[in-house]
Amino acid sequence: MNAALAPTPAPHDMGGPAQPLLIVRDLKKHFPVRSSPLDRERKFVHAVDGVNFSVPKGKTLGIVGESGCGKSTTARLVARLMPADAGELIFDGEGVEEFRGLRLKEFRRNLQMVFQDSFASLNPRLTIAETIAYGPRVHGIARADHQARELLDRVGLDPSHFAGRYPHELSGGQRQRVNIARALAFDPRLVILDEAVAALDKSVQAQVLNLLQELKAERQLTYLFISHDLHVVHYLSDYVMVMYLGQVIESGPVERIYGHPAHPYTRALLSAVPSMDPEHRTQASPLAGDPPNPINPPSGCRFRDRCPHAHAVCASATPALRDMGRHSEHLAACHLNDPASGHPEAHQEQRP
Amino acid sequence: MSATLPLPLPAAAAPAQPSRSYWTVVWRQLRRDPMAMASAAVLLLIVGAAVFAPWLAPADPYKASMIKRLLPIGSPGFLLGTDELGRDLLSRLMHGGRLSLLMGVVPVLAAFGIGTTIGLLAGYVGGRVNMAIMRVLDIFYAFPSVLLAVAISGALGPGMSNSLIALTLVFVPQVVRVAESVTTQVRQLDYIEAARMSGAGAFSIIRTHVLGNVLGPVFVYATGLLSVSMILASGLSFLGLGVKPPEPEWGLMLNTLRSAIYSNPWVAALPGVLIFVTSIAFNLLADSVRSAMDIRK
Ligand SMILES: Nc1ncnc2c1ncn2[C@@H]1O[C@H](COP(=O)(O)OP(=O)(O)O)[C@@H](O)[C@H]1O
Numbered sequence: 161m162n163a164a165l166a167p168t169p170a171p172h173d174m175g176g177p178a179q180p181l182l183i184v185r186d187l188k189k190h191f192p193v194r195s196s197p198l199d200r201e202r203k204f205v206h207a208v209d210g211v212n213f214s215v216p217k218g219k220t221l222g223i224v225g226e227s228g229c230g231k232s233t234t235a236r237l238v239a240r241l242m243p244a245d246a247g248e249l250i251f252d253g254e255g256v257e258e259f260r261g262l263r264l265k266e267f268r269r270n271l272q273m274v275f276q277d278s279f280a281s282l283n284p285r286l287t288i289a290e291t292i293a294y295g296p297r298v299h300g301i302a303r304a305d306h307q308a309r310e311l312l313d314r315v316g317l318d319p320s321h322f323a324g325r326y327p328h329e330l331s332g333g334q335r336q337r338v339n340i341a342r343a344l345a346f347d348p349r350l351v352i353l354d355e356a357v358a359a360l361d362k363s364v365q366a367q368v369l370n371l372l373q374e375l376k377a378e379r380q381l382t383y384l385f386i387s388h389d390l391h392v393v394h395y396l397s398d399y400v401m402v403m404y405l406g407q408v409i410e411s412g413p414v415e416r417i418y419g420h421p422a423h424p425y426t427r428a429l430l431s432a433v434p435s436m437d438p439e440h441r442t443q444a445s446p447l448a449g450d451p452p453n454p455i456n457p458p459s460g461c462r463f464r465d466r467c468p469h470a471h472a473v474c475a476s477a478t479p480a481l482r483d484m485g486r487h488s489e490h491l492a493a494c495h496l497n498d499p500a501s502g503h504p505e506a507h508q509e510q511r512p
Numbered sequence: 513m514s515a516t517l518p519l520p521l522p523a524a525a526a527p528a529q530p531s532r533s534y535w536t537v538v539w540r541q542l543r544r545d546p547m548a549m550a551s552a553a554v555l556l557l558i559v560g561a562a563v564f565a566p567w568l569a570p571a572d573p574y575k576a577s578m579i580k581r582l583l584p585i586g587s588p589g590f591l592l593g594t595d596e597l598g599r600d601l602l603s604r605l606m607h608g609g610r611l612s613l614l615m616g617v618v619p620v621l622a623a624f625g626i627g628t629t630i631g632l633l634a635g636y637v638g639g640r641v642n643m644a645i646m647r648v649l650d651i652f653y654a655f656p657s658v659l660l661a662v663a664i665s666g667a668l669g670p671g672m673s674n675s676l677i678a679l680t681l682v683f684v685p686q687v688v689r690v691a692e693s694v695t696t697q698v699r700q701l702d703y704i705e706a707a708r709m710s711g712a713g714a715f716s717i718i719r720t721h722v723l724g725n726v727l728g729p730v731f732v733y734a735t736g737l738l739s740v741s742m743i744l745a746s747g748l749s750f751l752g753l754g755v756k757p758p759e760p761e762w763g764l765m766l767n768t769l770r771s772a773i774y775s776n777p778w779v780a781a782l783p784g785v786l787i788f789v790t791s792i793a794f795n796l797l798a799d800s801v802r803s804a805m806d807i808r809k
Pocket residue numbers: 191192205206207225226227228229230231232233234454
């Protein structure tokens with residue numbers, strides 16, 4: 161075996177199996193906006209506003225929320241494709257880009273990303289094999305081409321047929337398989353999938369999701385799976401995090417969130433999805449209107465002007481993420497769930 | 513488990529059609545476009561006649577004759593007549609094409625090279641560097657091309673190399689603008705982000721992923737400039753700022769034949785017709801190339 165074939169693998173499980181693979185602390189990104197060139201006043205889009213989460217090893221964390229709530233920005237910040245205004249990343253127990261921590265290069269090698277637009281993700285001038293081999297070749301890995309063909313084979317594309325082809329000759333599903341193959345070229349530990357199956361037909365989507373599940377088991381991958389499709393998130397995720405206007409408003413194990421959503425926004429999202437079971441289909445979709453302007457988010461709870469339970473306290477106090485049980489891992493940020501909040505409809509005793 | 517995956521295509525079916533690169537597809541598209549082929553044929557004819565003028569031209573383009581001045585089209589021995597000094601017009605037009613085409617093409621080529629480099633830099637680096645470069649170029653951009661060409665050419669003094677420099681300076685800001693905006697777009701595409709995720713350096717990313725995708729659109733824009741350059745170059749010569757007599761050049765010929773516009777209008781118009789036809793052909797070809805290159809359908 162050629163020693164250069166595999167990049168010296170980071171010792172797996174540095175922090176042990178209980179150490180989350182990724183911890184994100186207080187991540188923030190405000191984009192400056194200028195409505196007109198004469199506008200002196202600096203305004204900011206609060207794209208990501210104090211986001212905290214962690215992803216256990218070998219698990220999938222689904223991130224859901226309406227378009228514009230900051231999912232992609234969160235992904236890009238985690239991937240360090242843009243600088244964060246504030247926040248901390250801890251990868252397997254080591255701070256990223258901190259004194260004596262993990263350098264950006266090592267971190268990036270452990271993390272790869274698959275984007276929504278399968279066409280824009282591929283350089284139209286490179287063949288499929290060239291695209292997959294590009295990264296390894298830049299790092300001087302011999303046999304990058306050979307490895308690219310193996311990866312193509314693994315994602316279900318016959319290398320003898322596809323290696324020399326160009327992106328425009330492939331279907332959307334095939335292109336997304338290529339993007340997955342490229343992400344695997346560095347043997348990453350964390351893969352961020354930003355709406356990776358959103359643009360695909362339902363049947364192709366199912367095939368790609370199956371492939372992702374297989375790869376995850378086979379290579380001990382951890383996924384950050386971003387989607388606005390709640391069915392897909394339910395299928396793939398172990399944990400779910402719901403975002404609203406740059407903040408996490410609820411998170412927890414997938415069955416808890418789907419079975420007992422604690423935040424009115426999550427409930428609205430879930431009831432807006434047509435249930436697979438006709439018996440349980442609800443008629444009303446309580447989620448009306450668009451999210452408020454992210455430039456001037458409402459005071460207190462950001463969901464309050466669309467919330468059927470809004471009350472004075474929702475404008476005056478910002479609800480914090482609270483554990484919905486005892487160490488249940490299920491967190492929600494809503495005054496309704498806090499008996500001490502002063503909200504008249506607040507539950508007086510803890511829910512089961 | 514693998515039953516849930518679509519089966520890879522059988523190996524036997526693999527080489528059914530050879531893989532087609534981007535440029536192969538563009539070329540096929542172009543070949544099927546009658547307008548592209550027609551304008552390419554016209555250009556080939558004009559360029560061929562100019563390049564091979566020393567061997568093909570029926571007469572010496574400098575040989576004057578006082579008695580044979582301003583002969584009409586179709587005169588025996590002078591297929592397209594003669595000019596105000598009795599020189600064979602067909603030969604002069606063929607020879608004139610050498611300088612006219614050169615003055616049309618060279619400034620565009622130079623501006624393509626210089627402008628793409630600056631635009632690529634400005635677009636990829638972004639931020640303040642971009643801002644500084646683009647604002648300076650905006651000053652040039654604010655003037656109409658003709659005015660700028662005449663002003664720079666006038667300031668540098670008459671002569672062919674000065675008009676080449678003047679025209680290059682006119683086109684550089686325009687090319688930079690296009691190159692910068694295309695680079696800015698390309699830079700935001702996901703495949704650039706994917707390349708950054710692989711830990712590649714800026715130079716490698718520009719060379720492998722940015723350059724190839726910026727050159728195409730900028731090239732198309734530059735082909736569109738050829739017609740403008742032809743007309744401006746002729747204009748400068750017409751105004752006496754470019755090529756000097758007795759050198760044959762279409763713009764200059766148009767000027768010197770001016771006096772014959774009433775006595776022999778068809779002969780007087782011929783250099784203008786050639787400038788017009790060449791410029792239109794460049795334009796149509798540029799349009800066809802542009803639509804052929806847009807293959808994301
Ligand atoms: N580069 C940027 N510059 C300015 N605003 C941005 C930029 N990227 C995203 N935004 C804004 O940040 C907010 C969150 O965007 P995004 O993270 O793409 O949301 P999502 O992926 O959940 O749809 C949106 O309001 C969007 O307009």
